[in-house]
Amino acid sequence: MKNGLFINYEFCTGCHSCEVACKKEHKLPKGQFGMHVLKDGPRLDVNGKWEYTYIPYPSHLCDLCAERVSEGRLPTCVHHCQAGVMEYGPIDELAKLLDEQPKSVLFAV
Amino acid sequence: MPVYNQEIYRKEKHWKEGEFDVYRNMQWTGPGCHEGCGCLFYVKDGKLDHIEGDPNDEFSRGRLCMRCLNMVDEAVNNPTRLGHPLKRAGERGENKWEQISWDEAYDMIEEHVRKAWETQGPEAIVALEGTGRNVVWQVPLLEYSAFKSPNYGCGFLSGDSCYLPRCSASVGVLGGPSVVDCGQYDARRYDSPEYEYPEVILQWGCNAIMTNADGFLGHWIIDCMRQGGTKLITVDPRITWMAAHSEYHIQVRPGTDAAVAMAMLHVMIEEDLVDHEFIDKWCFGYEDLVEAMKDATPEWAAEIAGVTAEEIVGAARMYATAKPAAFHWGLSTDMTPNGVGQAHAFMVMQAITGNVDVPGGNYLATGPFGVDALYGCGYDYFIDDELKKKRIGVEKYPLHKFGAAACLVGDELLLQIEAGEPYEIQVMYLAGTNPIVNMAAEAPRVYKAMMKVPFIVVADLWMTPTCTAMADLVLPIAMSCERDSYREWWTPSRAITKITQYEECKSDEEIIVDLSLRLNPDGVPWHDVESLLNWVLEKDNAPMNWTQLKDQMYAYDFKGYRRYETGKLRPDGQPGFNTMTGKLELRSTLLEAMGYHDLPFFEEPPESPVTRPDLFEEYPLVLTTGKRHWEFFHSEHRNMPTMREFRDQPEVEIHPADAEKLGIEDGDWVWIENQRGRCREVARVTPIIKEGVVCADHGWSFPEKEAAVPVLQGVFDVNINNLTTQGVVGETGYGAPYRCLLCKIYKCTPENSQVTPSDLVFGTKA
Numbered sequence: 115m116k117n118g119l120f121i122n123y124e125f126c127t128g129c130h131s132c133e134v135a136c137k138k139e140h141k142l143p144k145g146q147f148g149m150h151v152l153k154d155g156p157r158l159d160v161n162g163k164w165e166y167t168y169i170p171y172p173s174h175l176c177d178l179c180a181e182r183v184s185e186g187r188l189p190t191c192v193h194h195c196q197a198g199v200m201e202y203g204p205i206d207e208l209a210k211l212l213d214e215q216p217k218s219v220l221f222a223v
Numbered sequence: 224m225p226v227y228n229q230e231i232y233r234k235e236k237h238w239k240e241g242e243f244d245v246y247r248n249m250q251w252t253g254p255g256c257h258e259g260c261g262c263l264f265y266v267k268d269g270k271l272d273h274i275e276g277d278p279n280d281e282f283s284r285g286r287l288c289m290r291c292l293n294m295v296d297e298a299v300n301n302p303t304r305l306g307h308p309l310k311r312a313g314e315r316g317e318n319k320w321e322q323i324s325w326d327e328a329y330d331m332i333e334e335h336v337r338k339a340w341e342t343q344g345p346e347a348i349v350a351l352e353g354t355g356r357n358v359v360w361q362v363p364l365l366e367y368s369a370f371k372s373p374n375y376g377c378g379f380l381s382g383d384s385c386y387l388p389r390c391s392a393s394v395g396v397l398g399g400p401s402v403v404d405c406g407q408y409d410a411r412r413y414d415s416p417e418y419e420y421p422e423v424i425l426q427w428g429c430n431a432i433m434t435n436a437d438g439f440l441g442h443w444i445i446d447c448m449r450q451g452g453t454k455l456i457t458v459d460p461r462i463t464w465m466a467a468h469s470e471y472h473i474q475v476r477p478g479t480d481a482a483v484a485m486a487m488l489h490v491m492i493e494e495d496l497v498d499h500e501f502i503d504k505w506c507f508g509y510e511d512l513v514e515a516m517k518d519a520t521p522e523w524a525a526e527i528a529g530v531t532a533e534e535i536v537g538a539a540r541m542y543a544t545a546k547p548a549a550f551h552w553g554l555s556t557d558m559t560p561n562g563v564g565q566a567h568a569f570m571v572m573q574a575i576t577g578n579v580d581v582p583g584g585n586y587l588a589t590g591p592f593g594v595d596a597l598y599g600c601g602y603d604y605f606i607d608d609e610l611k612k613k614r615i616g617v618e619k620y621p622l623h624k625f626g627a628a629a630c631l632v633g634d635e636l637l638l639q640i641e642a643g644e645p646y647e648i649q650v651m652y653l654a655g656t657n658p659i660v661n662m663a664a665e666a667p668r669v670y671k672a673m674m675k676v677p678f679i680v681v682a683d684l685w686m687t688p689t690c691t692a693m694a695d696l697v698l699p700i701a702m703s704c705e706r707d708s709y710r711e712w713w714t715p716s717r718a719i720t721k722i723t724q725y726e727e728c729k730s731d732e733e734i735i736v737d738l739s740l741r742l743n744p745d746g747v748p749w750h751d752v753e754s755l756l757n758w759v760l761e762k763d764n765a766p767m768n769w770t771q772l773k774d775q776m777y778a779y780d781f782k783g784y785r786r787y788e789t790g791k792l793r794p795d796g797q798p799g800f801n802t803m804t805g806k807l808e809l810r811s812t813l814l815e816a817m818g819y820h821d822l823p824f825f826e827e828p829p830e831s832p833v834t835r836p837d838l839f840e841e842y843p844l845v846l847t848t849g850k851r852h853w854e855f856f857h858s859e860h861r862n863m864p865t866m867r868e869f870r871d872q873p874e875v876e877i878h879p880a881d882a883e884k885l886g887i888e889d890g891d892w893v894w895i896e897n898q899r900g901r902c903r904e905v906a907r908v909t910p911i912i913k914e915g916v917v918c919a920d921h922g923w924s925f926p927e928k929e930a931a932v933p934v935l936q937g938v939f940d941v942n943i944n945n946l947t948t949q950g951v952v953g954e955t956g957y958g959a960p961y962r963c964l965l966c967k968i969y970k971c972t973p974e975n976s977q978v979t980p981s982d983l984v985f986g987t988k989a
């Protein structure tokens with residue numbers, strides 16, 4: 115089974131920790147991202163509620179932190195996420211989390 | 224929540240991992256912020272190689288924010304940091320320096336200190352610090368123990384408008400500050416059998432996840448939401464991420480918060496949503512409170528604040544009926560002359576709903592083991608009663624004598640320097656503060672005043688614009704992993720230990736030891752840093768000293784909940800609160816004794832659409848400032864490329880409707896102006912901000928620009944403190960209107976940019 119990243123984006127605060135952790139781990143120069151956090155809002159939806167949502171997504175540069183993982187560590191984005199919304203593991207295991215946590219995504223990298 | 228590999232992340236203090244020595248330690252600025260997150264420092268050949276968050280640290284549990292993640296190459300190992308003492312070689316502002324030894328630097332300080340002692344007295348020596356970072360107890364202790372002066376304060380922050388208004392009010396009402404309980408006082412955190420998640424967290428004037436202020440890690444609120452189903456209520460003029468995720472978001476006009484809080488109290492009282500048992504048994508002055516809130520109807524407050532009465536009623540009901548409910552209040556409380564009245568309303572709300580010192584409510588925060596290592600450390604030990612009377616401004620504003628800190632009154636210090644009366648300030652020692660970039664209101668005026676002080680020492684990490692502009696001597700300071708230190712804000716009790724050394728940098732603790740042994744050798748009970756740190760704990764009879772704490776790193780001192788029942792809040796061991804009446808004082812006898820408002824009250828800001836319609840005609844936007852971003856801690860981090868990659872320029876948020884009226888587009892450089900001055904920032908046209916209000920960034924300078932005067936890293940051109948005021952403070956001397964002024968905004972053009980604010984400060988254009 116391949117490994118992937120699970121992200122409960124409902125509670126992603128857009129804090130950039132995952133992006134900077136990834137940049138530092140992979141020594142990525144300015145403008146380059148392994149994890150990149152995209153933003154929607156704040157905008158009013160048709161029900162008069164504010165949509166203000168972040169989605170962190172792993173770019174082509176993401177190697178699931180192969181080196182760290184081989185040492186027994188978590189990917190650095192998962193380790194440092196301030197909201198603890200990311201998980202790393204086999205995709206079938208992570209898929210179960212989708213059932214428990216609405217507004218989540220699963221990335222097979 | 225991620226599960227960490229316990230074989231790799233060990234609980235001891237130090238281990239070897241391949242070519243690395245790994246040290247567990249906590250980070251307490253600089254660089255960084257107020258907090259003390261647990262870090263693992265990976266060191267190779269004596270040099271810091273990389274860091275990770277420490278999963279075994281109960282405070283932060285493995286996470287780190289972008290600033291600490293960026294710390295290694297862009298801060299600790301950044302070759303542009305200060306590494307040697309520097310003596311001014313040219314005129315002030317020319318940025319010409321001569322490298323000298325520490326001994327020579329100390330000789331200079333000693334000469335000026337002794338001269339001040341002989342010609343005026345120790346009171347002519349002033350030591351100032353910035354916010355509560357790892358200088359918070361060191362600067363006062365240096366001032367008292369080495370310079371023998373009572374005049375320690377904050378770096379020209381008008382009205383001490385950060386934390387001290389809140390804390391001082393809390394001394395009279397609750398017997399001390401109250402903080403949202405996310406289990407942080409107990410090492411078991413959320414797993415403690417006694418702990419309960421708050422059903423509701425009401426967050427007022429604060430974006431906790433970004434600010435991490437005052438020993439409270441904002442993402443703990445996210446923990447509560449995810450693990451405990453906590454719901455949010457937010458009061459904020461901005462639609463923050465947290466506001467958008469709240470059940471109620473009350474978007475107040477800045478400076479009117481107290482009216483809304485009083486209306487919420489009114490609703491709770493009228494609808495009888497209060498905890499009578501708690502009130503009857505433990506509170507003082509409920510009848511007076513009922514009377515005082517009688518006319519504070521939701522309709523009255525809604526009109527003032529520009530919100531609806533329905534949302535005030537809804538939020539009041541939701542908070543009052545949640546069990547438990549917690550109340551998180553931020554800096555904006557302090558940044559209005561009405562700050563104490565507002566803080567009073569907030570504390571009363573926590574009290575009458577029975578949420579004080581209960582699990583998941585607001586915990587009364589006291590330093591672990593009763594150790595005082597905050598603003599004013601060593602005051603009673605070193606300063607006698609005669610000298611205490613010479614603390615600048617306390618006779619005029621007596622709450623400062625009883626408040627939470629021993630600071631002088633900064634607004635009065637400014638007047639004294641300007642007038643040279645009643646005596647000249649001869650020596651000024653600044654540490655961890657960069658006033659003309661960050662917190663000095665009316666920055667150009669403060670700059671001119673400071674230039675009159677004959678001898679200025681700045682101790683810092685970087686050559687800041689404050690160093691360049693006015694320092695005669697610059698001392699290079701060790702960063703967090705380079706120092707032995709101690710922290711108790713708020714919990715746990717923490718020993719920080721030295722891991723690496725950078726050039727000739729010294730810690731503030733080393734400087735206290737060196738200077739006190741030169742200037743007051745018979746008066747200090749220490750002889751090196753370790754004995755100094757031990758004294759800090761031993762002076763308050765802590766059960767362990769620093770040497771003992773250092774190996775275990777952390778010690779928790781959780782004394783349980785509802786300590787008003789168990790006698791653990793009062794020094795005499797009696798049940799009740801540590802106040803004048805022994806009760807929780809809904810009506811404050813301390814404030815009454817000083818002739819101040821003794822109940823929550825509302826006053827319009829001194830410059831508002833209501834109080835100054837004349838000004839409002841010319842300056843039709845409400846101006847607020849001082850909010851934080853992920854990337855920066857106040858004036859810090861502008862010299863770090865990764866932080867600038869995420870945020871490159873100072874921005875002012877303006878609502879699309881206002882921008883349209885003014886012909887301003889997103890990304891335009893605009894002048895923000897009022898009767899005191901102007902500065903320019905980039906317009907961010909966004910519905911985040913309430914219509915009619917603009918929110919301008921603070922703390923900017925451009926380290927990539929020329930350091931010398933008249934450029935001075937461009938600081939005066941973008942300084943929002945060109946528009947703020949000094950000396951317009953609340954009745955207690957606490958609280959100033961940093962966040963509730965008026966301004967106008969217009970696009971920058973070549974014609975209207977010919978004479979810049981820098982030109983006016985430095986007189987470079989007629």
Ligand code: SF4
Pocket residue numbers: 132135136139148149172173175176177178179189190191192
């Ligand atoms: S798993 Fe590693 S490489 Fe992939 S986004 Fe996260 S930090 Fe970057």
Ligand code: SF4
Pocket residue numbers: 125126127128129130131132133151168170194195196197198199200
């Ligand atoms: S670290 Fe976590 S909370 Fe922060 S932006 Fe990334 S996913 Fe979101």
Ligand code: SF4
Pocket residue numbers: 250251254255256257258259260286287288289290291292435
């Ligand atoms: S909040 Fe951020 S900057 Fe502050 S100590 Fe924690 S990780 Fe460091």
